[in-house]
Amino acid sequence: MSEERPPSDAAREDAAARRDAAARRDAAEEARTAEQGRESDRARATDADAWATACEEDLIAEKARRRARYGPPPGSAAEELRKLVDTVADKLSGLQSPLLGAVAGGAAQQMVNQVVRQAKAAVEPVIERNPDVFDHLAAAGGELLAAYRSAVEAQERRWTNRDTGHQARRDQGDDPGPGERIDLD
Numbered sequence: 001m002s003e004e005r006p007p008s009d010a011a012r013e014d015a016a017a018r019r020d021a022a023a024r025r026d027a028a029e030e031a032r033t034a035e036q037g038r039e040s041d042r043a044r045a046t047d048a049d050a051w052a053t054a055c056e057e058d059l060i061a062e063k064a065r066r067r068a069r070y071g072p073p074p075g076s077a078a079e080e081l082r083k084l085v086d087t088v089a090d091k092l093s094g095l096q097s098p099l100l101g102a103v104a105g106g107a108a109q110q111m112v113n114q115v116v117r118q119a120k121a122a123v124e125p126v127i128e129r130n131p132d133v134f135d136h137l138a139a140a141g142g143e144l145l146a147a148y149r150s151a152v153e154a155q156e157r158r159w160t161n162r163d164t165g166h167q168a169r170r171d172q173g174d175d176p177g178p179g180e181r182i183d184l185d
Contacts, residue, residue, distance in 0.1 A: 077134035078127045085123050089116040 067073070074080060092112055127134070 076131060077138040078131035081123070081134055082127055085120060089120055092116050 075083075093116055
């Protein structure tokens, strides 16, 4: 009969060490896999950030190039109206009226300055309360100009592309109108 002996303490320790080593290898493998996943996520985030950063840098460079070439971009319609009012006020205030002479010149200048101040006082609150209105009015003006331009171009095409057969019929006297054909050659 074969007798099985219980494993010795050394054999039990050896088996436990092998299980522990296998568990450590598995844990290390899981840690490596998890770290690779995190690195992959970081790389994707870095790539997305790099793309966004590159786009932002390109946009900044393009804006700087355009600013250097064309000057600063225009402001809103309200800002432009405010600049116009200030410029006109400065020009009117600086005008000297030679027509009124030296005697009435001072009084006329004071009257002009008062009118300028009143106009600015009336315009400024409107601009401050409704800045978007001026943007809309500017856009509407642009649309009206485009519509007018389209109508004029269409009419010019009709004038320049008239049917040459129509002119030939008129030259032959086939025109039923009451007028008489005059040869100018």
